[in-house]
Amino acid sequence: xxxxxxxxxxxxxxxxxxxxxxxxxxxxxxxxxxxxxxxxxxxxxxxxxxxxxxxxxxxxxxxxxxxxxxxxxxxxxxxxxxxxxxxxxxxxxxxxxxxxxxxxxxxxxxxxxxxxxxxxxxxxxxxxxxxxxxxxxxxxxxxxxxxxxxxxxxxxxxxxxxxxx
Amino acid sequence: xxxxxxxxxxxxxxxxxxxxxxxxxxxxxxxxxxxxxxxxxxxxxxxxxxxxxxxxxxxxxxxxxxxxxxxxxxxxxxxxxxxxxxxxxxxxxxxxxxxxxxxxxxxxxxxxxxxxxxxxxxxxxxxxxxxxxxxxxxxxxxxxxxxxxxxxxxxxxxxxxxxxx
DNA sequence: AAAATAAGTCAACATGTCTGACATAAAATC
DNA sequence: GATTTTATGTCAGACATGTTGACTTATTTT
Numbered sequence: 552x553x554x555x556x557x558x559x560x561x562x563x564x565x566x567x568x569x570x571x572x573x574x575x576x577x578x579x580x581x582x583x584x585x586x587x588x589x590x591x592x593x594x595x596x597x598x599x600x601x602x603x604x605x606x607x608x609x610x611x612x613x614x615x616x617x618x619x620x621x622x623x624x625x626x627x628x629x630x631x632x633x634x635x636x637x638x639x640x641x642x643x644x645x646x647x648x649x650x651x652x653x654x655x656x657x658x659x660x661x662x663x664x665x666x667x668x669x670x671x672x673x674x675x676x677x678x679x680x681x682x683x684x685x686x687x688x689x690x691x692x693x694x695x696x697x698x699x700x701x702x703x704x705x706x707x708x709x710x711x712x713x714x715x716x
Numbered sequence: 717x718x719x720x721x722x723x724x725x726x727x728x729x730x731x732x733x734x735x736x737x738x739x740x741x742x743x744x745x746x747x748x749x750x751x752x753x754x755x756x757x758x759x760x761x762x763x764x765x766x767x768x769x770x771x772x773x774x775x776x777x778x779x780x781x782x783x784x785x786x787x788x789x790x791x792x793x794x795x796x797x798x799x800x801x802x803x804x805x806x807x808x809x810x811x812x813x814x815x816x817x818x819x820x821x822x823x824x825x826x827x828x829x830x831x832x833x834x835x836x837x838x839x840x841x842x843x844x845x846x847x848x849x850x851x852x853x854x855x856x857x858x859x860x861x862x863x864x865x866x867x868x869x870x871x872x873x874x875x876x877x878x879x880x881x
Numbered sequence: 882a883a884a885a886t887a888a889g890t891c892a893a894c895a896t897g898t899c900t901g902a903c904a905t906a907a908a909a910t911c
Numbered sequence: 912g913a914t915t916t917t918a919t920g921t922c923a924g925a926c927a928t929g930t931t932g933a934c935t936t937a938t939t940t941t
Contacts, residue, residue, distance in 0.1 A: 565843075568854075570774065571874060572842035573835065575861040577767075578873075580745045581788065582866040597896055602742075609735065615919060623746065628898050630920065652907045652918045670738065677737035678730075680863025684856065689733075691849065691856020696740040698845025701747040708743075709736060762898095762927050780888060793929050795889065817887045817938045885940070895930075902922085909916070 576699075586672045594665075599624075599632045601669055607642055607656045608666040614653045641665060741864075751837045759830075764789075764797045766834055772807055772821045773831040779818045806830060 587601050594600075606621055607613060615633075619626055633656075636642040641662035647653035658666060681689050697706050752766050759765075771786055772778060780798075784791055798821075801807040806827035812818035823831060846854050862871050 566839075568846075569839040569842050570835075571858075572846065573770075573838050574774075575858065575865075575874065576745060576748055578870050579861045579864040580741060582870075583741055583864055585788075585866070595895090599897060605738075609739075616917090623750075624897085625899065626919075627900085627921085631897080634920095647918095650908070650918080652905095654919065670735075673738050674731075674734040676864055677734050680860045681733075681737065683863045684859035687852075688856030688859040691853030692860035693736075693740065694849035694853040695845045695857035696744045698848045699744040699748055699841055700740075701750075705743050705747075709740065760926095764928060781886090789928085790930065791888075792890085792931085796928080799889095812887095815887080815939070817936095819888065883941080885938100887938080888936085890935075891933085893931090896928085897926100898928095899926075900924090904921075905919085907916100907918080909914100911912100911914075 583673060583676060587669045590669060590672075596635075597632075599628075600636060603629070603632055603636060604641065604658065604662060604666045605670065608658050608663065608670075611657045612655045614647065614655055616653075618656065636662070748838060748841060752834045755834060755837075761800075764793075765801060768794070768797055768801060769806065769823065769827060769831045770835065773823050773828065776822045777820045779812065779820060781818075783821065801827070 584598060588598055591597060591601055602622060603618065606618060610617065615626070615629070618633075619629055622629065633642065637644055640659055643657050643659050643662075644654040645657070647655050684692070693709070697709060700706050749763060753763055756762055756766055767787060768783065771783060775782065780791070780794070783798075784794060787794065798807065802809055805824055808822050808824050808827075809819040810822075812820050849857070858874070862874060865871050
């Protein structure tokens with residue numbers, strides 16, 4: 552094979568490999584969210600509610616700003632979703648003791664239960680994928696995913712140890 | 717450490733590991749779609765337009781049914797987005813020669829250009845992540861992602877060889 | 882000839898996102 | 912102590928993306 556042809560071939564393989572990466576992310580995310588979405592629909596909730604419940608469960612006593620920072624949406628968008636969850640008794644708001652302007656968020660018992668139901672599906676899906684792929688593959692998965700994540704601050708969330716605020 | 721305590725610890729580690737998996741998917745997908753979304757906004761388009769352009773570019777001459785099968789949305793949802801792309805000259809529809817009920821889809825030159833611009837960002841993000849993580853990690857990433865994908869049919873899209881119709 | 886399929890259309894509605902403007906309370910700064 | 916900044920909330924209007932349901936047309940399959 553000529554140099555030119557093999558260079559072109561390398562480029563093709565690379566292009567193909569990258570497209571596969573794009574599609575792996577697309578299909579995996581689509582399937583990862585499909586079941587929780589259909590559970591949420593039974594409560595009249597959507598994916599946005601799941602994200603709020605998930606992150607509040609993960610970081611109890613987080614402030615509204617912290618949550619906005621993770622979700623990267625506007626406060627007006629969050630407000631509708633969060634308001635519903637508070638009014639329907641899934642999330643509790645308490646003024647911060649250090650800074651009383653803050654509204655610290657935590658799940659109620661009802662909220663914990665819903666969170667558990669919703670995430671159970673996703674945990675099992677991940678557990679199955681991890682089990683089938685093996686520990687070394689999981690390490691590779693982590694590395695690649697961290698490379699895809701844009702901000703250093705977000706990557707730091709995945710260092711060992713308890714979750715950061 | 718007592719047996720009970722170490723078993724609990726194992727469970728905790730496992731739970732933590734699975735939660736990290738969930739979050740890796742969340743953050744990676746969020747950052748993966750952020751830039752194309754903001755480019756699309758300049759055309760008055762959204763993520764749905766990107767998905768249509770992407771998959772039509774990937775599988776030229778695909779039918780509307782094929783596209784619906786990949787996207788898993790209703791034809792009414794697709795129709796709005798696809799209609800805009802056709803009217804604005806990004807996608808061309810031609811009746812199938814074997815089955816004249818079909819409308820086979822392909823990108824116009826303008827469509828190819830937009831697709832290239834939109835995907836460039838994502839390709840570079842993946843390329844960076846792959847480069848930093850190394851070939852072995854990429855193999856692990858592939859394995860785990862395939863495990864997350866639900867249907868065998870979709871997993872087959874990732875076998876080696878040219879894309880299937 | 883009848884039934885099934887591929888595609889499209891019209892209508893109504895829900896959800897999640899946005900921008901922009903404004904309000905309140907508390908903390909931080911001058 | 913007065914002023915500015917910050918954290919949060921609210922009202923209004925818009926748009927993108929998805930849904931269900933009903934119906935049409937052309938073509939293929941049975």
